[in-house]
Amino acid sequence: MAGKILDKIEIPQDRFELRLSGSGGQGMILASVILGEAIGADGTKNITQSQSYGPEARGGASKADVVVSSGEIFYPKAMKLDLLLAMTQESLDSYYPFLKENGTLIVDDVLVTEVPTDNYYGLPFTRLAREEAGHVMVANVIALGAIGAITGIVTHETLVEAVLARAPRGTEEKNRKAVEIGYREGARLLKEKAAGK
Amino acid sequence: MAIKKRHLMLGNLACVHGAIYAGMRFFAGYPITPSTEVAEGCARELPKIGGKFIQMEDEIGSIAAIVGASVAGLKSMTATSGPGYSLMVENIGYAYMTETPVVVINVQRGGPSTGMPTKGSQADTMQARWGTHGDYTAIAVAPSTVQECLTETIRAFNLAERFRTPVTVLLDEVIAHSREMVTIPEKGEFKVYDRVKPTCTPEEYVPFEMTPNGVSPMAGFGEGYRFNVTGLTHDTMGFTTNRPEEVSPKLDKLANKILKYRDETVKMRTEMMDGAEIAFISYGSVSRAALQAVMLARKAGVKVGTVQLYTIWPFPEKQLREICAGCKKVIVGELNMGQMIYEVERVLPNNIKIHSIQRYDGEFLTPMQLLEKLDEVL
Numbered sequence: 001m002a003g004k005i006l007d008k009i010e011i012p013q014d015r016f017e018l019r020l021s022g023s024g025g026q027g028m029i030l031a032s033v034i035l036g037e038a039i040g041a042d043g044t045k046n047i048t049q050s051q052s053y054g055p056e057a058r059g060g061a062s063k064a065d066v067v068v069s070s071g072e073i074f075y076p077k078a079m080k081l082d083l084l085l086a087m088t089q090e091s092l093d094s095y096y097p098f099l100k101e102n103g104t105l106i107v108d109d110v111l112v113t114e115v116p117t118d119n120y121y122g123l124p125f126t127r128l129a130r131e132e133a134g135h136v137m138v139a140n141v142i143a144l145g146a147i148g149a150i151t152g153i154v155t156h157e158t159l160v161e162a163v164l165a166r167a168p169r170g171t172e173e174k175n176r177k178a179v180e181i182g183y184r185e186g187a188r189l190l191k192e193k194a195a196g197k
Numbered sequence: 198m199a200i201k202k203r204h205l206m207l208g209n210l211a212c213v214h215g216a217i218y219a220g221m222r223f224f225a226g227y228p229i230t231p232s233t234e235v236a237e238g239c240a241r242e243l244p245k246i247g248g249k250f251i252q253m254e255d256e257i258g259s260i261a262a263i264v265g266a267s268v269a270g271l272k273s274m275t276a277t278s279g280p281g282y283s284l285m286v287e288n289i290g291y292a293y294m295t296e297t298p299v300v301v302i303n304v305q306r307g308g309p310s311t312g313m314p315t316k317g318s319q320a321d322t323m324q325a326r327w328g329t330h331g332d333y334t335a336i337a338v339a340p341s342t343v344q345e346c347l348t349e350t351i352r353a354f355n356l357a358e359r360f361r362t363p364v365t366v367l368l369d370e371v372i373a374h375s376r377e378m379v380t381i382p383e384k385g386e387f388k389v390y391d392r393v394k395p396t397c398t399p400e401e402y403v404p405f406e407m408t409p410n411g412v413s414p415m416a417g418f419g420e421g422y423r424f425n426v427t428g429l430t431h432d433t434m435g436f437t438t439n440r441p442e443e444v445s446p447k448l449d450k451l452a453n454k455i456l457k458y459r460d461e462t463v464k465m466r467t468e469m470m471d472g473a474e475i476a477f478i479s480y481g482s483v484s485r486a487a488l489q490a491v492m493l494a495r496k497a498g499v500k501v502g503t504v505q506l507y508t509i510w511p512f513p514e515k516q517l518r519e520i521c522a523g524c525k526k527v528i529v530g531e532l533n534m535g536q537m538i539y540e541v542e543r544v545l546p547n548n549i550k551i552h553s554i555q556r557y558d559g560e561f562l563t564p565m566q567l568l569e570k571l572d573e574v575l
Contacts, residue, residue, distance in 0.1 A: 004575050008497035009568055012489075033376060036205050040378055043203045048343075049376040053315055074489035075564050076342075076375050076482065 014071050016153070017078035020143070021063040021095050022087030022108075024053060027140030030166065032064030035144060038154040038162035039068055048076040061090060068153070083151060085143055086112055087125065106146060108139070121150055121189045128181055138178035145182020150190055156183060206379040208346045208372045209276075212302055213238035214381055215350030216274050219389055221300070222248035223273040225262035227255050227281060230314040231370040232304035235276035256281035260288040263299045267292075268426060270417025272354055276302035279321050280311050282328070289363050290329030291428045293451060296405065296413065298357035298392060300350070302366040304373040305532075307559050316559030317370030319481060320533035325365045326510045332448050334455045336462060337365040337510040339480045343377035348387065349507060355390040356462060360455050361412050367509060369532060371482040371561055395422060405433045407446065411454025455511065463516050464507035469495055473502030475571065476521055478541055479530040480506040483562050487530060490567035501571060512540045526550045526574055530562055550574075 018035065020028040029051045036049035048067045054060035065078040083104040086092035089112050096116060099105060107115060109122030123146055129139035141163055148159045160179050167175040206214075212235050216224075224239035226232075240250045249266075253259040256277055263273035277285060282303045292299050305321045307313030325337040336356050340349040350366055357364040395402050395414040404424035406413045413433075416422030425435035430447055432438045438447075455462070466484070469491050470476060477487040484505035491503045504520055506513065521527055527549060529538040538553045545551060554570040556562050 004572050005494060005497045005499050006568060006572050009493050009565075010496065012493065033205075036376055040203070040205045043378070045378075047205060047376070047378055049205065050371060050374065073377070074492060075486050076371060076377075077561065077563070079489075079564065 011080045014069050015073070015079075016068040016082050017080065018066045018068075018083040018085075018147070019063055019078050019081050019095055019098070020066075020085045021061070021091035023090070024060040024062045026062065026087050027137065028062050028085075028087065029053065029064045031140040031144050032066050034162050034166050035147065035154070036066050037165070038159045039066070041154075041158050041162065045070060046073050048073045050076055061094065063091065063095065083147065085147065087139070087143070089113060104150060106143070106150065108143075121146070121186070121193075123185050123189065128185070129178065132181055133178045134174055138174060141175050141178035142182040142185075145179040145184075146186035146189075147182075148179075149183045149186025203378040203380050205376050206343055207234055207376050208340075208343045208368065208374065209234035209304065210238045211343045211346035211379050212276070212350045212366065212368070213242055214379075215347035216300065216354065217242060217246065217248075218347070218382060218387065219351045219354035220272045220391065221274050221354065222246070223263060223266035223271040224248070224275065225251045225253050225259045225266070225273070226275045226277065227253050227259050229256075229278045229281045231306055231317070231373050232276040232278050232281075232302060234373075235302055235304075239274075256284040257288065260285040260292075260299075260301070264288060264292050264295070264297050267297045267299050268295070268418050270420065272298070272358070274300040274302065276304065278304050278306045278314075279308045279318070279324075282321060282324065286324070286328035290331060290333070292363040293329065293331075293333040294428050294430075295426050296361040296415070296451070297363070298361050299363045300353045300357055300366060301363060302350070302368060304368045304370060306370055307557075313559050315370070317482065317561060318532050318557065318559070319367070319369055319483070320536070320557065321367065322509060322531070322533060322536040325367055332452070334452045335365070335510045336360065336362060336455065336508070337367050338464070338507055339367040339509055340372060340507070341481050341484045341505060343372065343375055344379050345507075346372065347379060347381070351387050351389070352464070352507075355388065358390045358392045359412070359461075360458075361392065361415055362455065367481065369481045399423065403433050404435045405431065405447075405450075407433060407450065411450050411457065459511045460515075462508050462511060463513040465513060465516060465520070466505040466507070467520055468503050470502035470504065470520055472500055472523070474500045474524060475526045475528065475574070476501070476524045477503040477528050477530055477567065478506070478517070478521075478537070479503070480509055480537070481532075483530040483532060486562045486564050486567055489564040490571065493564065494568060494571060499571065499575070509537070512544065514544045517541070517544055518546070521545055521549060524549055526552060528567070528570055528574060529553045530567060531555050532562065533557055
């Protein structure tokens, strides 16, 4: 007889779960590592960062999870997402069902055209990277800035430090600029949302 | 007291730090997903402390090199995944026979053959016990968190040195490729065991002497003690023998030096087993899902607990029987088509009903899947 306990199970509240998803090569795994390092910088929280990817270096689905908790993290992967970043339509379609009802959805609104809800933040990360930051490769860092601004899960300063700590030599300025663009755009959307636009 | 620095660290890298803490100074390996970061970490860290890293031509060369380095006196390690482990098992047998302590990390991925490089698995559980031919007793340990990657690698070295035997660290891809907050222990915080060296003169040295505990003091090549090392069955001097009165004592020694002290090898974590009528039994990443499932199910009023094995081999027969004595049912969770369940079936009494949940599609067992299974067997 199934159904004896499943109805009584409550998803644990002491976890904050983020998933960064896109296509292989978009830097989702690296972005999740930077985010984990930034959130963990003060050493007070428990963090599990993990990923799932295919054997390809480019293309294929790529997703990375960051689970944050003040207590012991039992299951290392995300169960119900508090935040989903989807850089492609495919990744949104795959992971949207795992987003909590009141979870935060952030999408690249150039590459993602069909969003099953009105309650989301859309930014053209890839276009911003190419046109404003100077290289398509930093789209992931712009997305990190936006996540920082929208969630407040890390301070601006800590996130910039974490990005720069991972930036290859010679790319510091480009990366710094990318975080700032993300913060600016994320803060703008947040303000618009608060104003009810 | 200052707060100890915690780092967000990859599981594979935590193995490297554990190995270095335990005294590893030689690593030979051949890169293979999902274990490559162990080799990368060793290449980076070992030269800083006077150790040696060699990338070998293949896995057969890698295991041969670490056996040699260990005979020369250095604590040695290699890391691989299933396809590489399969190539290594012949010389792992050589390490059993020559009683050479080495640590082999096997980050399990989907198989058989080259299988799925980036997908996790626990399908090498039995191979770690029975991989090489012949009679021997194996030791295998299994971490489930990144911090435990560090501590279990230390334990693997200690067991290898204590028993003069190869030890396998059975990782799975999810733990190896996760990053978690890790504290690097201070010197002295964990016991580090070094192999017993001979105290006699080189002339008196009996390299495979029958000692009361079965472990013979081990001289390093180049330390002045001359001895023969062979994979052929040998007498206490290390020379080939077919004499029945010497053969079975040698094989008894290989088994009993570990089995007589098997309680020392046991390590498990039990949660919510007080009054538990049902128990999950698992290791590695599955134990993380089981812990989560049990915490949720207990809140929903189900009398369920979890037993996590850190030592898979030798299988903790007596301890598992004791812990599960009050259970009516157990559920064995594995990322394979059913391997550890054979041991559980062998060990537990008939009045305990044994259920299993297995997953072998490259994905991991989730807490919800375990809860569904629990619901089904209630």
